[in-house]
Amino acid sequence: MANFSDVLHKWQSLRPSPDRDLDQFWATEETVKKRVAYIGGLINDRTEKVLFLGDDDLTSVALCMSRSGLKATVIDIDKRMLEFIGRIAESEGLLIETYYHDLRNPLPKDLFNDYDLIFYDPPYTTQGIGAWLARSIEASLSGGKNVDRKSLDRLSRKKYVMCYGYTDRGVERGYAIQKIITNFGLVIQEKRKNFNEYHEAKAINSLSDLYLLSPTPHVNIRKIDGERSRFYTGRREDIK
Numbered sequence: 001m002a003n004f005s006d007v008l009h010k011w012q013s014l015r016p017s018p019d020r021d022l023d024q025f026w027a028t029e030e031t032v033k034k035r036v037a038y039i040g041g042l043i044n045d046r047t048e049k050v051l052f053l054g055d056d057d058l059t060s061v062a063l064c065m066s067r068s069g070l071k072a073t074v075i076d077i078d079k080r081m082l083e084f085i086g087r088i089a090e091s092e093g094l095l096i097e098t099y100y101h102d103l104r105n106p107l108p109k110d111l112f113n114d115y116d117l118i119f120y121d122p123p124y125t126t127q128g129i130g131a132w133l134a135r136s137i138e139a140s141l142s143g144g145k146n147v148d149r150k151s152l153d154r155l156s157r158k159k160y161v162m163c164y165g166y167t168d169r170g171v172e173r174g175y176a177i178q179k180i181i182t183n184f185g186l187v188i189q190e191k192r193k194n195f196n197e198y199h200e201a202k203a204i205n206s207l208s209d210l211y212l213l214s215p216t217p218h219v220n221i222r223k224i225d226g227e228r229s230r231f232y233t234g235r236r237e238d239i240k
Contacts, residue, residue, distance in 0.1 A: 026057060039161060049073070050070065060085065106138060165208025
């Protein structure tokens with residue numbers, strides 16, 4: 001099987017350009033490789049289902065190329081990216097399913113698939129972070145009796161890997177996100193400063209941190225619908 005660099009070069013001319021209205025900024029190739037190494041270290045024999053909430057960086061492609069037989073799901077509002085990832089997966093023999101969905105809205109029940117590991121690089125607004133955290137909880141813990149959903153055995157299997165960036169002058173933003181994470185009943189297990197590097201994401205100095213989050217018995221499954229306006233920093237109009 002070809003490596004990720006070869007595949008990226010092969011398909012680069014067909015890759016959809018970043019949509020600034022959706023806060024899309026490509027992560028560097030080196031960053032994607034670092035993510036794959038990090039995520040790979042979290043996968044064990046209890047990890048059955050991996051989910052990507054958006055993936056304009058093609059991290060799902062790189063991960064599945066690194067681990068033969070791994071199955072991944074990508075949910076995105078960008079139909080261009082879903083089609084592009086689907087074409088690569090078919091051509092390279094990767095087990096990647098794609099679904100179109102607006103992640104500002106609750107997931108349809110057919111996506112309540114008890115995912116064990118979820119990766120996302122969401123819009124860097126409080127509403128955006130809240131929505132993506134809610135989708136993580138839905139995708140990994142919805143379904144079944146509440147006592148079963150909050151069992152320590154089940155909770156211990158769930159891992160959420162999130163990217164979020166702010167500058168040294170924006171510590172209030174970091175504090176606000178920390179509060180949102182806590183309010184959802186999640187705990188920050190690890191934070192790696194400036195882990196991700198991007199092309200032309202000047203508002204955050206083209207860098208973001210990597211968070212490893214885990215749900216606790218205090219997880220609030222009801223907190224799935226926050227404010228719906230201004231999710232994307234690139235959009236000036238309110239979302240109706």
